[in-house]
Amino acid sequence: MVRPSYSSPRAMLMTRGESGVYGFLSHLDSRPAATLLLQSITTEARQQMSFRQLSGALAMPLHFETGISQSMAWTLLSKYIIGCPDTTPRVGWQIFPYLNVTNDQSLARENSQAAINTIQPSLTEANRTVMFSWETPGQNVSANSSYVTSVANETATPAFVAWISQLNVTYTPLEITGEGMGQTTQPGGNVFEGIYNPIVNDTMFVGLTDTDLYVTPYNLSLLNDHLLAFGLYQAD
Numbered sequence: 001m002v003r004p005s006y007s008s009p010r011a012m013l014m015t016r017g018e019s020g021v022y023g024f025l026s027h028l029d030s031r032p033a034a035t036l037l038l039q040s041i042t043t044e045a046r047q048q049m050s051f052r053q054l055s056g057a058l059a060m061p062l063h064f065e066t067g068i069s070q071s072m073a074w075t076l077l078s079k080y081i082i083g084c085p086d087t088t089p090r091v092g093w094q095i096f097p098y099l100n101v102t103n104d105q106s107l108a109r110e111n112s113q114a115a116i117n118t119i120q121p122s123l124t125e126a127n128r129t130v131m132f133s134w135e136t137p138g139q140n141v142s143a144n145s146s147y148v149t150s151v152a153n154e155t156a157t158p159a160f161v162a163w164i165s166q167l168n169v170t171y172t173p174l175e176i177t178g179e180g181m182g183q184t185t186q187p188g189g190n191v192f193e194g195i196y197n198p199i200v201n202d203t204m205f206v207g208l209t210d211t212d213l214y215v216t217p218y219n220l221s222l223l224n225d226h227l228l229a230f231g232l233y234q235a236d
Helices: 009-013 017-022 031-054 070-080 220-226
Strands: 081-083 099-101 129-134 160-165 168-173 175-178 181-185 190-192 195-198 203-209 227-234
Touching: 017 031, 017 070, 070 081, 070 220, 070 227, 099 203, 099 227, 129 203, 129 227, 168 181, 203 220, 220 227
Parallel strands: none
Antiparallel strands: 099 129, 129 181, 160 168, 160 203, 175 181, 190 195, 203 227
């Protein structure tokens, strides 16, 4: 067991741990293990909604919970790992360079209070300029700085922003504005045509890629070889 440190509900909110399980649950060979994991992660998903309520946000803004790869989830969780027992086998999943949204929004609204459920205006909107900064691979991170960030192709150049939410992966072109810096335009659109449920919604996942690879919720891990940085975007 790793020993994470969560100083606030926001820290839990910013790891989206349930999405890491949903991304590989159907790939497990052991059906008993998958059943136990599903039963435990259901509780964490309920906690996620409670944390949104405590922040005064709409508790359930999605039709589908996003599933991500183990490496994507491990990248987000690695920031909060403060120690691992000596008997714990080393986790072999990759940690990507961290992607930061430099003009990210916050759920902490003026006069916002915890509520059973609220409908607040979205923090962001389509065509918004979103600015990023990202680290280079080779950084020592996580517990005791014992892990190193990496990418599959160190010669690749970021060209797209992958917006990963619900059933969709949507790409927008990345404009490089400096060393380790860039920007893009927030996409619009809905998960299903004719039904209002924006693709960019909730606390969602963003990554820099070298190509706009077509993937589905089942084979999202194919993006691992093309990800150059990974992080979160606070859409609402």
